[in-house]
Amino acid sequence: MSRYRGPRLRIVRRLGELPGLSRKQPKHAYPPGQHGQERKKRSEFAVRLEEKQKLRFNYGLNERQLLRYVRRARRVKGSTGLVLLQLLEMRLDNIVFRLGLAPTIPSARQLVNHGHITVNGKVVSIPSYGCRPGEAIGVKDQEKSRKLVEHNLEFPGLANTPSHLEFDKSKLSGKINGLVEREWVALQVNELLVIEYYSRQA
Missing domain, CATH: 3.10.290.10 (RNA-binding S4 domain)
Structure with a gap:
C-alpha cells in the first residue's frame, strides 16, 4: 500500500484535524460520502482502525512503515505508545x-x-x-x-x-x-489504541 496522494481534506473530514497533513479547514464537519451525516455505532475495531489511520495520514506513512515503527517501539523499554510517537516525531x-x-x-x-x-x-x-x-x-x-x-x-x-x-x-x-514530551505532540490521537490494533501483527 503506497503513500496517500489523494484529496487531503477528505481525510481530514473523516478523521478530524491532522496538523501535519493539511492547514486547510473543511467546510463540513461531518465525514464525506453519501452516508456521512448518519450516526453509526462504531465497533471497537473501527475505533482502533481510525486512530491508526490518524497516525498514518498525519505522518505520511504507508502501512508497512507504520508496522515497522510499532515493532521498533515494542523493543524499547517504557510505554510503547509514547515511544512510537517519539520515533515518529523524530x-x-x-x-x-x-x-x-x-x-x-x-x-x-x-x-x-x-x-x-x-x-x-x-x-x-x-x-x-x-x-x-x-x-x-x-x-x-x-x-x-x-x-x-x-x-x-x-x-x-x-x-x-x-x-x-x-x-x-x-x-x-x-x-x-x-525527545518530545507527550503534551507537545500536535496530533490528537490515542496511541494505546494503535498499539492494541497492531497487537496481533507486531
Missing part, C-alpha cells in the same frame, strides 16, 4: 515541519527530498531519517534553499516550536535538545 521531515521550515509534513518531505535540508552541516535527502538529540538541523547554503524556507517561515504550519527543539530564525538553523 523523523527528519517532521522535525523540519515542527521547526516551521515547511507548512505541512508533505511539503517538508519535498524540501528534504530535493536536498534543501542539512543535518550537522551535511545534506540529508531521506525524509524518514531518524534524528537524535544534539543534532543540528539547517538549510543548505544556497540562495534557492534559503528563499524557499524564508517564504515558508512567513506561514508556519504550527505556531509554537515544541520544547525539545530550538530555532534561530536569523541563521535558519535549529537544534534537537531531547
Whole structure:
C-alpha cells in the first residue's frame, strides 16, 4: 500500500484535524460520502482502525512503515505508545515541519527530498531519517534553499516550536535538545489504541 496522494481534506473530514497533513479547514464537519451525516455505532475495531489511520495520514506513512515503527517501539523499554510517537516525531521531515521550515509534513518531505535540508552541516535527502538529540538541523547554503524556507517561515504550519527543539530564525538553523514530551505532540490521537490494533501483527 503506497503513500496517500489523494484529496487531503477528505481525510481530514473523516478523521478530524491532522496538523501535519493539511492547514486547510473543511467546510463540513461531518465525514464525506453519501452516508456521512448518519450516526453509526462504531465497533471497537473501527475505533482502533481510525486512530491508526490518524497516525498514518498525519505522518505520511504507508502501512508497512507504520508496522515497522510499532515493532521498533515494542523493543524499547517504557510505554510503547509514547515511544512510537517519539520515533515518529523524530523523523527528519517532521522535525523540519515542527521547526516551521515547511507548512505541512508533505511539503517538508519535498524540501528534504530535493536536498534543501542539512543535518550537522551535511545534506540529508531521506525524509524518514531518524534524528537524535544534539543534532543540528539547517538549510543548505544556497540562495534557492534559503528563499524557499524564508517564504515558508512567513506561514508556519504550527505556531509554537515544541520544547525539545530550538530555532534561530536569523541563521535558519535549529537544534534537537531531547525527545518530545507527550503534551507537545500536535496530533490528537490515542496511541494505546494503535498499539492494541497492531497487537496481533507486531
